[in-house]
Amino acid sequence: MGFDRVVMLATGARHINDVLWTPDPRRGPARPCRDARTMIRDATASDYPAIRQVVRHAFGRDDEANLVEQLRSDRDALVELVAASDIAVQGHILYSPLAIVRGGETLRAAALAPVSVLPAFQKSGIGGALIRAGNARCKELGCVGVVVLGHAEYYPRFGFSSVLAESLQAPFSGPHFMALEFEPGALRRRRQSAVRESVWDLR
Numbered sequence: 560m561g562f563d564r565v566v567m568l569a570t571g572a573r574h575i576n577d578v579l580w581t582p583d584p585r586r587g588p589a590r591p592c593r594d595a596r597t598m599i600r601d602a603t604a605s606d607y608p609a610i611r612q613v614v615r616h617a618f619g620r621d622d623e624a625n626l627v628e629q630l631r632s633d634r635d636a637l638v639e640l641v642a643a644s645d646i647a648v649q650g651h652i653l654y655s656p657l658a659i660v661r662g663g664e665t666l667r668a669a670a671l672a673p674v675s676v677l678p679a680f681q682k683s684g685i686g687g688a689l690i691r692a693g694n695a696r697c698k699e700l701g702c703v704g705v706v707v708l709g710h711a712e713y714y715p716r717f718g719f720s721s722v723l724a725e726s727l728q729a730p731f732s733g734p735h736f737m738a739l740e741f742e743p744g745a746l747r748r749r750r751q752s753a754v755r756e757s758v759w760d761l762r
C-alpha cells in the first residue's frame with residue numbers, strides 16, 4: 560500500500576491536500592495546490608522517466624537528475640515521493656539515509672536532496688507539500704531528523720535551522736546547511752554529533 564493511501568486511511572482524509580494542510584501552528588497558514596487533483600505518493604519505477612524530466616527542467620541541467628538515478632542504483636533512496644496528477648508528474652523529492660554518530664551511538668537521520676517542481680507548477684504549494692510529506696515519512700521510518708543543503712530563505716519555513724546544523728560536525732557550514740530534528744534535543748549536543756555518511760560523499 561502506498562504512503563499516501565496509508566496516510567489517508569490513518570487520518571480519514573479523502574485527498575492528500577486534506578492531510579498535508581492540517582492546521583499546525585508551527586507551519587503557518589495552509590495553501591492549497593493550484594491543481595486540486597495533485598496527489599503526493601511514493602515514486603514507482605514507471606515514474607522514473609518522468610521524474611528525470613521534472614528534475615532536469617527544475618534545475619535546468621542534468622546533474623541532479625543523474626544524482627537521483629545514481630542514488631537509486633546505489634540503493635540510497637530512503638524516501639522517494641512524487642507529486643502527480645492523473646496524467647503527469649509535477650514534482651519529486653528524494654531522501655537518502657544519513658548516519659549521525661554521537662558519542663558511541665549511531666543515529667538514523669536523512670539527507671534531503673534533491674527536491675524539484677516543474678517550473679509551470681512552482682509557487683502553488685507542491686514543493687512545500689513534498690517536503691512536509693517527506694519529512695513525515697522519514698520520521699515514521701525512525702529518523703531523528705533531516706539535513707539539507709539548500710536555499711537559506713526557503714527551508715526555515717519547514718523548521719530547518721542553520722543554527723541547529725552547527726551542532727553537527729560536517730564539511731558544511733553557513734546559512735545553506737540546515738537541520739531539522741523531530742524530537743527536541745535529538746541533534747543539539749554540540750561537538751558530540753558528526754555526520755558520518757550521506758549523499759554528499761562525506762566519508
Ligand SMILES: CC(C)(COP(=O)(O)OP(=O)(O)OC[C@H]1O[C@@H](n2cnc3c(N)ncnc32)[C@H](O)[C@@H]1OP(=O)(O)O)[C@@H](O)C(=O)NCCC(=O)NCCS
Binds near residue numbers: 677680685709
Ligand atoms: C524550490 C522548489 C522545489 C520550490 O517548489 P514550489 O512548489 O515552487 O514551492 P512552494 O509553492 O511550496 O513554495 C513557494 C515559495 O518558495 C519560495 N522559493 C522557491 N524557490 C526559492 C529559492 N530558491 N529561494 C528562496 N525561496 C524560494 C517562493 O518564493 C515561494 O515563496 P512564498 O511562499 O513566500 O511566495 C522549486 O522552486 C524548484 O523546483 N526549484 C528548482 C530546483 C531547486 O532549486 N530545488 C531546491 C534545491 S535546494
